[in-house]
Amino acid sequence: MQTLLSQRFTAYVGIDWADTKHDVCLQVAGESRRHFSVIDHTPQSIDRWAKSLFERYGAPIAIALELNKGPLVAALQKYEFFCLFPINPSTLAKHRKAFVGSGAKDDPTDAQWALELLLTYPQRFAQLMPQSPAMRILASLTEHRRALVDERVKVSNRLICTLKQYYPAALELFSNHDSVVFCDFLMRWPTLEHLKRSRQSTFLKFFNEHNARHAQLNQTRWEIITQAMPLTQDPGVIRPSQLYATALASQLKGLICTLKDFDREIQETANSLADYPIFKALPGAGQHLAPRLMVAFGEQRDRFSDANAMQRYAGIAPVTQRSGKKTVVYWRYQCSTFLRQTFVEWAAHSITQSTWAEAYYRQQRAKGCSYQATLRALAFKWIRIVYRCWKTSTYYDEKAYLQALTGRGSTLVEAPMEVVSG
Incomplete structure (x- = not known):
């Protein structure tokens, strides 16, 4: 994979960002030597540095950095010859810890670790593809x-x-x-x-x-x-x-x-975006949650390979650990809190607007599941439905979905409606 990556880019850059300056580690394609430098966090310094790289190495240039948004990302995205590859800070920290037993941390070496991760595991890091200005x-x-x-x-x-x-x-x-x-x-x-x-x-x-x-x-x-x-x-x-x-x-x-x-x-x-009617039609979404749901999915249809990828991205899918005969399922920590909050809040609002959602909620509560666990489980099911609507650009139809549940013999259509306290 490293050979394929080297054929694609003319140079590779790792950046460790800070408020006032950024440490840079650069490696030219086909070479093993790495060059270290520091650029100030000013528009002029970043512009001089970017243009000098283009003049010396041409395009495109791969850049690995620890964030997917913020002032540095905004500054770099305006240069078409840069391809940005965000790396999760925790991934970088664990990689550094694996090779630096003392726990020492230094900005220049962090830039080098980011560069090394991109070169060693190029298939693990997706290129940052900005969505339309309206969506952003x-x-x-x-x-x-x-x-x-x-x-x-x-x-x-x-x-x-x-x-x-x-x-x-x-x-x-x-x-x-x-x-x-x-x-x-x-x-x-x-x-x-x-x-x-x-x-x-x-x-x-x-x-x-x-x-x-x-x-x-x-x-x-x-x-x-x-x-x-x-x-x-x-x-x-x-x-x-x-x-x-x-x-x-x-x-x-x-x-x-x-x-x-x-x-x-x-x-x-939101009304200026073509996909908004899809999310506005969702039960319980309303004027506040419908735009947040649309932002969560975005407008790039190839962004998620399947519904499960979206569930993991939203932090709704739990994490399973298996070792021998022991299996542990626990809360997913590495995700956007705002994104997970969006789906959980919408799941709660959908209970009073969707027949099957209310039935599912009552079933889960009757089994002894907590309120929050039930909402996450309901959000898990909703994501699969919305993912299908989003991929096919179709509106959600409650009657059609209830008919499909009836055809499958689902208990959600015939669920008892007894009141559950709590």
Whole structure:
């Protein structure tokens, strides 16, 4: 394989990346000598280095590196004469440990280990093939949105905890503590004292301006205010908590508004892609999970050899270890947490939207499987179905699938519907 690889590329490069500089190990095709260098992480330095390689060795040039996305990958992908081969960092670490018993680690040698792995096992590492700009935009948007949702939850929890210490009446007035009206309310009336000094007409006007025109509910809110008692009158508690709560409310409002902007951008981008109707038609996918599912599969139909490859890539397929008479099945650790989370969340939503999914869920729970284990098992089955739809560019049809299950005599069609607690 090394001979075949050497016939394909003019030079091979291993890179150990860092924030400010990158260590490089280079080997020219047909030679055994290796050259070491360092390039700064600046657009100018990377551009000079890339163009100098092309001028000296021509194209194409293979590059082995420890990541498949990030600033360095983005910088290198714009050069058509570079072919990038991502290597899992844990694979590189285990390879280094196998030959360096002392555990010593150095950036230049890590670049050499990456190069050696690519030359020795070329069939193990697939070339990074970028998808369309729209698909890459959607992938980044969905990941960033999920990070913002997690941040919103953290800020909301901190805000609720702060209000419980000095202003619990504010929490009693709202059932939803993740809304713009709740944030504006706290910034308008940051303490119970401020609230009690306001007039009823001002209070009602505030809710009308925020499209919360529920007369009976607003009247109940006002009655709660008139009867409310301060939890504490200690200025050492109230003043610092007031400032902190106001700051958190401002942050929370910003996150809520930003998430709406992300939702609009995600929908516009997703609707521009031809495969989106396939994933939008999936039971329980909805506007948030359908784009994430489409990103998970991508648009390159030869990306996965079969459904099992997709199950492993998503982290849904368990890992089996066999040694003699002992067999152990355990959780798959090396996978994208965000990707696995996407399929598990969708599996949970599909239970109420798909007849066979609900039946399968009840069967597994009746057997004593945990909630999370059941969702992973359901996601495992769903991936096989969606993979088929994706490969053939067809929409999922619940009735057709139920007919197929009936023809096979599946118990999912006739499963008992008793309620399982938990």
